[in-house]
Amino acid sequence: MIPLHRPGSSLLHRAPAGVKLSILAVAALVLSLYPHDPLSIGIALLAVCALYAVGRMGSRVLGAELWRLRWIVLVLATALAVFVSPVAAWISTGRVVVLLLLASLLTLTTPMSALLDVLRRLLHPLRRIGVDVEAVAMTISLTLTMIPVVAGFAERVREAGRARGVRLGPRAVVPMLVLALRHADDVGDALAARGIG
Incomplete structure (x- = not known):
C-alpha cells in the first residue's frame, strides 16, 4: 500500500484519530443533507484550505491533492453544467472536493494504525x-x-x-x-x- 501519512507536530497531527474521524463524518452529513448555495460552498472550500495550513501541509501539498482530483472535478462539473446548470455544477462539485480534501487531510495527518484502532x-x-x-x-x-x-x-x-x-x-x-x-x-x-x- 502507498504510505499516505506525513509525520508532523501540528495541531491536526496531535489531535486524536477518533476526533478527526468524527469531524469528517459530521462534515459529510452536513454537506450531504444541508441545502447549500454557491457562497457556502466557497466558504467550505476556504475552510478546508485553512485546515491544510493548520496541519502545516503547505500550498504544495494542497495543490498536489487538488491536482489528483482534477479528472473527478472536470467530469462531474462538465456533466452537471451541461445537463443541470453551472450553479448546480459548482455546488455539487464543491461538496465532493471538500469531502475528498478532508478525507485526504485525515490520511495525511493520521497513521493508518491509529485509524484502524x-x-x-x-x-x-x-x-x-x-x-x-x-x-x-x-x-x-x-x-x-x-x-x-x-x-x-x-x-x-x-x-x-x-x-x-x-x-x-x-x-x-x-x-x-x-x-x-x-x-x-x-x-x-x-x-x-x-x-x-
Whole structure:
C-alpha cells in the first residue's frame, strides 16, 4: 500500500484519530443533507484550505491533492453544467472536493494504525451479531486511501506516455485498470498473509 501519512507536530497531527474521524463524518452529513448555495460552498472550500495550513501541509501539498482530483472535478462539473446548470455544477462539485480534501487531510495527518484502532473500537459492539470487525475496519481504511492511490496510478500512466511521446487519451484506462487490479491482488495477498479475509 502507498504510505499516505506525513509525520508532523501540528495541531491536526496531535489531535486524536477518533476526533478527526468524527469531524469528517459530521462534515459529510452536513454537506450531504444541508441545502447549500454557491457562497457556502466557497466558504467550505476556504475552510478546508485553512485546515491544510493548520496541519502545516503547505500550498504544495494542497495543490498536489487538488491536482489528483482534477479528472473527478472536470467530469462531474462538465456533466452537471451541461445537463443541470453551472450553479448546480459548482455546488455539487464543491461538496465532493471538500469531502475528498478532508478525507485526504485525515490520511495525511493520521497513521493508518491509529485509524484502524478507532474503527475497531467503534465497530466492536457489532461482534455480537457476527460482524467481522477487523474486515470492516480494514475495508473502510482501504476506501479512505484508494483515491490518492488510483490518482497515483493515473499519474504514472501519464508520465509513461509522455516519456514515450504518446498521448494515450481514453486508452489510458487500460494500463490504469491493469495497475489497479495488480494493486488489488497485492493488497489481497497482504491481507491473506495477516489472516484477514
